[in-house]
Amino acid sequence: KNQVEQSPQSLIILEGKNCTLQCNYTVSPFSNLRWYKQDTGRGPVSLTIMTFSENTKSNGRYTATLDADTKQSSLHITASQLSDSASYICVVSAKRTGGFKTIFGAGTRLFVKA
Amino acid sequence: EAQVTQNPRYLITVTGKKLTVTCSQNMNHEYMSWYRQDPGLGLRQIYYSMNVEVTDKGDVPEGYKVSRKEKRNFPLILESPSPNQTSLYFCASSPGQYEDTQYFGPGTRLTVL
Numbered sequence: 001k002n003q004v005e006q007s008p009q010s011l012i013i014l015e016g017k018n019c020t021l022q023c024n025y026t027v028s029p030f031s032n033l034r035w036y037k038q039d040t041g042r043g044p045v046s047l048t049i050m051t052f053s054e055n056t057k058s059n060g061r062y063t064a065t066l067d068a069d070t071k072q073s074s075l076h077i078t079a080s081q082l083s084d085s086a087s088y089i090c091v092v093s094a095k096r097t098g099g100f101k102t103i104f105g106a107g108t109r110l111f112v113k114a
Numbered sequence: 115e116a117q118v119t120q121n122p123r124y125l126i127t128v129t130g131k132k133l134t135v136t137c138s139q140n141m142n143h144e145y146m147s148w149y150r151q152d153p154g155l156g157l158r159q160i161y162y163s164m165n166v167e168v169t170d171k172g173d174v175p176e177g178y179k180v181s182r183k184e185k186r187n188f189p190l191i192l193e194s195p196s197p198n199q200t201s202l203y204f205c206a207s208s209p210g211q212y213e214d215t216q217y218f219g220p221g222t223r224l225t226v227l
Binding site: 004034041042043044045046049089102103104105106107 | 118149154155156157158159204206215216217218219220221
């Protein structure tokens with residue numbers, strides 16, 4: 001069964017600290033993996049997208065890693081800011097006959113405190 | 115400004131009263147999709163469209179209809195809403211489906227009493 005599991009469910013950190021969010025997936029055959037940021041009450045916004053051959057992708061203070069062998073990804077946030085408080089969603093796409101299937105994780109809720 | 119718009123943003127309705135949530139994008143994207151988001155669950159795909167007049171079911175299509183008569187518009191229709199369709203709905207678009215980043219609308223919060 002194609003699944004995307006994220007951990008932790010929620011996380012509280014102090015402003016300026018770093019954190020790492022995890023994503024494990026059982027999606028097959030793998031096409032690509034994306035990380036989105038979703039502010040409360042708003043639509044998700046793309047942070048990174050990685051294909052099978054990529055193992056690191058950065059977007060400012062956000063760095064995503066991908067280990068396609070172990071089917072794990074992480075999102076590392078450096079020097080967190082209050083505006084980083086949001087849900088972070090891992091999304092994996094799988095190839096299928098006639099197109100692709102996209103599976104969303106439930107997200108990690110990050111709270112950054114002053 | 116490139117964007118995906120949805121209307122209405124908030125809607126409270128009663129069981130059985132037909133409603134339509136509109137979605138429009140101004141980026142000339144071929145691929146559009148509808149999702150619902152419920153607490154504790156990831157976004158689940160309702161329907162998607164690869165191009166004009168081409169639509170297909172996602173993971174949770176029951177109780178919903180869509181149409182794609184124009185490239186820019188992809189309305190979501192609930193013919194007879196029920197309380198279990200109370201949810202937060204998102205429309206998204208992308209240039210294509212493969213390896214393309216999706217751009218999400220602001221969301222429509224629907225309550226069915």
